[in-house]
Amino acid sequence: MSRLPPYLQYLPAFEATARLGGVRLAAEELNLSPSAISLQLKKLSDVTGIVLFQKSGRNVALTQAGGDFSHAVAISLGQLDSATRASRKITAGDQPASLSVSVPTALGIAWLTATIVDFAQSHSISNLTINEAITAAEVDWENNDLAIVYDNPPFTGKYWRSLSEVRLCAVCSPTLFPRLDLRNRERKLSAVALLHEDDGGEWAKWSVAARISLEGNTRVRVNSVAQAIASAVQGRGVALVSDVLTRNYLSEGRLIQPFSTTINAAREYYIVCPVDRANDQVLRTLADRVVEQLRPGRDLTS
Numbered sequence: 001m002s003r004l005p006p007y008l009q010y011l012p013a014f015e016a017t018a019r020l021g022g023v024r025l026a027a028e029e030l031n032l033s034p035s036a037i038s039l040q041l042k043k044l045s046d047v048t049g050i051v052l053f054q055k056s057g058r059n060v061a062l063t064q065a066g067g068d069f070s071h072a073v074a075i076s077l078g079q080l081d082s083a084t085r086a087s088r089k090i091t092a093g094d095q096p097a098s099l100s101v102s103v104p105t106a107l108g109i110a111w112l113t114a115t116i117v118d119f120a121q122s123h124s125i126s127n128l129t130i131n132e133a134i135t136a137a138e139v140d141w142e143n144n145d146l147a148i149v150y151d152n153p154p155f156t157g158k159y160w161r162s163l164s165e166v167r168l169c170a171v172c173s174p175t176l177f178p179r180l181d182l183r184n185r186e187r188k189l190s191a192v193a194l195l196h197e198d199d200g201g202e203w204a205k206w207s208v209a210a211r212i213s214l215e216g217n218t219r220v221r222v223n224s225v226a227q228a229i230a231s232a233v234q235g236r237g238v239a240l241v242s243d244v245l246t247r248n249y250l251s252e253g254r255l256i257q258p259f260s261t262t263i264n265a266a267r268e269y270y271i272v273c274p275v276d277r278a279n280d281q282v283l284r285t286l287a288d289r290v291v292e293q294l295r296p297g298r299d300l301t302s
Contacts, residue, residue, distance in 0.1 A: 010044035011073055013037045014052065018070040022059040098127035099282070102139045102147035105132050106226035107269070110245045111293065112148060119289050123282065136160075136272050146273040146283050148290065153270065159278035161287060164294050166242045166265035168202060170210075171255045173235040180258055189259075190216040193237030195228040197221070202240055202265065210261035229255075244269065244294065 016026035017037060027034045045052050052066035062070055099120060103112050113130055120128040133139045135151040136158065153160055172180075172192075179192060194203050194217045207214045218237075222228050225241055232239035233254055242265065249255040271287045273280070 007044050007047045010040040010047075011077065013040040014044055015070070015073055015077060017041060017053070017060065018062055018066070018073075021056075021061070097125070098129070099125045099286075100129040100131065100144045100146075101286070102131040102133045102144045102149075104134045104148065104150045104269075105224050106229065106241075106245050107148060107150070108132065109226050110229075111248065112290065115290060115293050116286070119286050123285075125282075136270075139272070141274065145277065145280075146271065146286065149270050149272055150267050151270060152267050155270075155272050157275060158272050159275050161271045161291075163269040163271050163291060164244050165268045166244065167262040168206065168240050168242055168265050169246075169257050169262045170206065170238050170240055170259050171229075171246055171250070171257050172232055172238040174253065174256050175235040176238070177256060177258060189214055189238070193218040193220045193231075195220050195222060195231050195237045195239040197223075197225045197228055198266075202263070206240055206261060206263050209263050210259055212259070212261075 012030060013026060013032070013036075016029050017023055020026050020029065023034050023037045023041070026032075027037045030037070041052065048069070050065050050069055051063050052069065053060040054063055055061075101116050103116070108130065116130060117128065119125075129143075131140065131144055133147065134149065136147065136149045136155045137151075139147045139149065148163060149155075150166070170189075176192065180189070189212050194200075194214065196203055196219070198221075200219060200221070203214060203219075220231070220237060222231065225239075225245065228239040229241055229245060229249070231237055232241075233249060238258075243250070246255055250257060271290065273283055277283055
């Protein structure tokens with residue numbers, strides 16, 4: 001939404017009238033005159049284009065469209081009330097003494113650990129533990145409140161929320177750039193080390209998509225994608241990794257993307273927690289913070 005709806009100021013009058021079934025009763029509850037309530041209801045009807053009420057004796061009754069609108073308003077106002085009360089608790093210091101979060105190693109190194117630490121400090125969480133796991137099955141759920149995983153759902157018995165799809169691109173250090181055959185870069189990539197964490201299938205998929213031959217290269221399989229990125233930064237080869245992990249390196253000029261081709265990875269990033277913790281306000285706020293960090297164009301170090 002680019003701006004707030006123009007009718008928000010009229011919703012209390014509408015909600016009270018719909019709930020109490022009369023303009024006078026709504027006026028008494030809101031300490032307004034009946035004419036003020038009627039005027040607000042008219043303006044709300046004009047702005048929305050909905051016939052909200054019809055006469056019912058000395059009172060009013062919702063039309064079918066007004067009933068549907070009333071239901072949506074009640075839900076929205078209830079959510080706002082819940083959020084306000086939860087925020088007041090947070091402001092008042094009603095925070096957990098501890099928080100445990102599991103993250104994939106490479107994502108933690110790239111930016112996620114710093115984000116979680118900042119969150120804990122800003123919310124006065126005095127005991128923070130950050131563990132490591134890649135998939136949901138690898139997470140020790142006895143000792144973690146929430147996890148960010150590189151995996152595919154479903155996650156049985158868990159609530160999950162998509163964090164980011166993963167697009168893989170080839171990156172290397174600017175120091176390695178002169179060794180690439182730029183004149184033929186659209187059809188071959190040779191005499192360099194190809195860094196990968198998987199069995200090499202993603203490089204093969206990228207080669208087909210880019211229409212670039214990979215013959216004559218050294219294949220280097222590393223234990224984690226964090227090692228692949230570190231080796232690429234050091235000029236030891238070309239890594240096939242996600243922008244989620246390399247955005248800061250690219251913006252700082254420590255890595256470059258010599259080819260425009262990207263491919264979908266086999267998995268994506270998800271935020272996962274036990275189902276019974278899905279409405280935990282602190283976990284939801286942390287999840288929102290992490291999602292916001294990945295907004296396109298956002299500097300992940302800020």
